[in-house]
Amino acid sequence: MRRAHQSLSSLILKITPANQTVPNISILHSAAAIATIVAENIGRLFISLQQIRQVPRMLSEAAPSMPATLTESDIPAHLRDRNITSGYRQLHQNWRYYFLSMFQRHNxxxxxxxxxxxxxxxxxxxxxxxxxxxxxxxxxxxxxxxxxxxxxxxxxxxxxxxxxxxxxxxxxxxxxxxxxxxxxxxxxxxxxxxxxxxxxxxxxxxxxxxxxxxxxxxxxxxxxxxxxxxxxxxxxxxxxxxxxxxxxxxxxxxxxxxxxxxxxxxxxxxxxxxxxxxxxxxxxxxxxxxxxxxxxxxxxxxxxxxxxxxxxxxxxxxxxxxxxxxxxxxxxxxxxxxxxxxxxxxxxxxxxxxxxxxxxxxxxxxxxxxxxxxxxxxxxxxxx
The missing domain is CATH 1.20.1070 (Rhopdopsin 7-helix transmembrane proteins)
Known part of the structure; x- marks a missing residue:
């Protein structure tokens, strides 16, 4: 950043006519610093937005891939509700599957x-x-x-x-x-x-x-x-x-x-x-x-x-x-x-x-x- 400030100052001195006042170098340094900070923040913002856009995909990968829910004929009789014919979850999965199934659609x-x-x-x-x-x-x-x-x-x-x-x-x-x-x-x-x-x-x-x-x-x-x-x-x-x-x-x-x-x-x-x-x-x-x-x-x-x-x-x-x-x-x-x-x-x-x-x-x-x-x-x- 310091090298960029020096190059900017030299360029201004070259292009400024002799009969004109050279702009205050410290002001130019400050303006260049502000512009650099703004550019960096904008870059971080775009990176953050890209990360946010990836959140649904990350959640989808974190959640268990929900297999097709079962019908009442596919599960043991003790687990059936006589008024619900489908939407039953798979049995004998890991505990993480059942905890995360609260965010998925089933009966x-x-x-x-x-x-x-x-x-x-x-x-x-x-x-x-x-x-x-x-x-x-x-x-x-x-x-x-x-x-x-x-x-x-x-x-x-x-x-x-x-x-x-x-x-x-x-x-x-x-x-x-x-x-x-x-x-x-x-x-x-x-x-x-x-x-x-x-x-x-x-x-x-x-x-x-x-x-x-x-x-x-x-x-x-x-x-x-x-x-x-x-x-x-x-x-x-x-x-x-x-x-x-x-x-x-x-x-x-x-x-x-x-x-x-x-x-x-x-x-x-x-x-x-x-x-x-x-x-x-x-x-x-x-x-x-x-x-x-x-x-x-x-x-x-x-x-x-x-x-x-x-x-x-x-x-x-x-x-x-x-x-x-x-x-x-x-x-x-x-x-x-x-x-x-x-x-x-x-x-x-x-x-x-x-x-x-x-x-x-x-x-x-x-x-x-x-x-x-x-x-x-x-x-x-x-x-x-």
């Missing part, structure tokens, strides 16, 4: 992304509430914390199940049993938040000693029912009954304090939480309908299996249910403090937290026992 793509987005939204909601709620020192905030943790768990476990459940038959059972743990512990989290914050005095006097033990029992039965329903997945009727019946019973019990409270709702009631409680009930009823019945598949019988599925719609409604539930419980935590302090003893929240931990341990142990039975069943099928 689980929307199931993964609907709950992944919900997980991020709930996580943002947790961070926002943590600014206003002392979850460490205020024991009366622990039921709300259990609801938040259980909400994060069920969405995360659902993402894992839908993303990795096609690895093998045994992995399918393992990850979906993990998903059922998420569902069951979320049912318990919903129950403890409703019982602690949303319940009215009249109902509390009837169920104060039995509500949470019954809720824990129903969540355990829901988990067992889902596991056995998956175990009997070759029988679609047993599978659906195992999933729906105990979960319906658990939800009916868990939501009863909210329904009791909504039954006395009037126009004159000045309670901002009630509209969110009503919203969570309405969203859940829609979620249950899309989970139980193949509504979308029936409407679009000839449609794409990528888009035309009821399960992602169920995920969306369930996520809306959770968000309404969390906000309603927070409003009850802040607005009904005098009431729940008078109803619950000082050690109740700690007991419910311990019962939550014990329930999760029971789910894990029971799931491990049923998985041993699953492993034997799959071994017999391989021998046959």
């Amino acid at each position: 689980e793509t929307l199931n993964v992304w609907t709950h992944l987005v919900a997980l991020l939204i709930i996580l943002a909601k947790c961070c926002d509430l943590a600014k206003n709620v002392d979850f460490v020192n205020d024991v009366h905030a622990w039921p709300l914390l259990i609801l938040l943790i259980s909400s994060l768990n069920y969405t995360a476990f659902s993402v894992i199940a839908h993303l990795l459940g096609s690895k093998s038959e045994f992995c399918h059972f393992v990850f979906y049993y993990l998903d059922y743990i998420g569902v069951a512990q979320y049912q318990y989290g919903s129950a403890v938040a409703h019982f602690y914050y949303a319940i009215d005095v009249d109902m509390y006097s009837f169920v104060k000693g039995v509500f949470m033990p019954i809720a824990a029992t129903f969540s355990f039965l829901s988990f067992v029912g889902c596991c056995l329903g998956k175990y009997n997945s070759l029988n679609s009727c047993r599978r659906k009954v195992g999933h729906v019946a105990p979960s319906t019973l658990a939800y009916a019990w868990d939501i009863s304090p909210v329904v009791w409270r909504l039954s006395s709702w009037s126009v004159a009631t000045n309670d901002p939480a009630l509209i969110y409680h009503f919203g969570q009930v309405a969203f859940f009823l829609n979620a249950a309908a899309f989970y139980t019945f193949p509504i979308v598949e029936k409407c679009f019988a000839e449609g794409s299996t990528f888009l035309c599925q009821s399960h992602p719609v169920f995920h969306i409604f369930l996520s809306c249910t959770t968000l309404c539930q969390i906000h309603a419980s927070y409003l009850d935590y802040t607005g009904r403090r005098e009431l729940y302090l008078s109803l619950h003893e000082s050690g109740d929240a700690a007991f419910y937290a311990q019962l939550y931990a014990g329930s999760v341990m029971a789910f894990l142990l029971t799931g491990a026992i049923i998985l041993r039975k699953v492993n034997r069943m799959l071994g017999k099928h391989k021998c046959m």
Whole structure:
């Protein structure tokens, strides 16, 4: 660069007439330096643009070359969904294949992304509430914390199940049993938040000693029912009954304090939480309908299996249910403090937290026992 500046100065001295003032050499040096820097930056910009243009190709090379998806006749019976005829991923691929398949099109793509987005939204909601709620020192905030943790768990476990459940038959059972743990512990989290914050005095006097033990029992039965329903997945009727019946019973019990409270709702009631409680009930009823019945598949019988599925719609409604539930419980935590302090003893929240931990341990142990039975069943099928 210095040699270029000297050559430029000599050239200017040669071509400048004797009767004219020679331009200031330092200014010329500065101008030449600026021009050189600009040229270099423009060169780097073009190089950067070329690299950016190569990003799609690099991502394509990094992602696994997705083989043609399979039809239901190409995969084991335990992995089939009776309403989905195609779009199944290959089995027995490496783990990287399944992790990166979230960016590709198959019959689980929307199931993964609907709950992944919900997980991020709930996580943002947790961070926002943590600014206003002392979850460490205020024991009366622990039921709300259990609801938040259980909400994060069920969405995360659902993402894992839908993303990795096609690895093998045994992995399918393992990850979906993990998903059922998420569902069951979320049912318990919903129950403890409703019982602690949303319940009215009249109902509390009837169920104060039995509500949470019954809720824990129903969540355990829901988990067992889902596991056995998956175990009997070759029988679609047993599978659906195992999933729906105990979960319906658990939800009916868990939501009863909210329904009791909504039954006395009037126009004159000045309670901002009630509209969110009503919203969570309405969203859940829609979620249950899309989970139980193949509504979308029936409407679009000839449609794409990528888009035309009821399960992602169920995920969306369930996520809306959770968000309404969390906000309603927070409003009850802040607005009904005098009431729940008078109803619950000082050690109740700690007991419910311990019962939550014990329930999760029971789910894990029971799931491990049923998985041993699953492993034997799959071994017999391989021998046959």
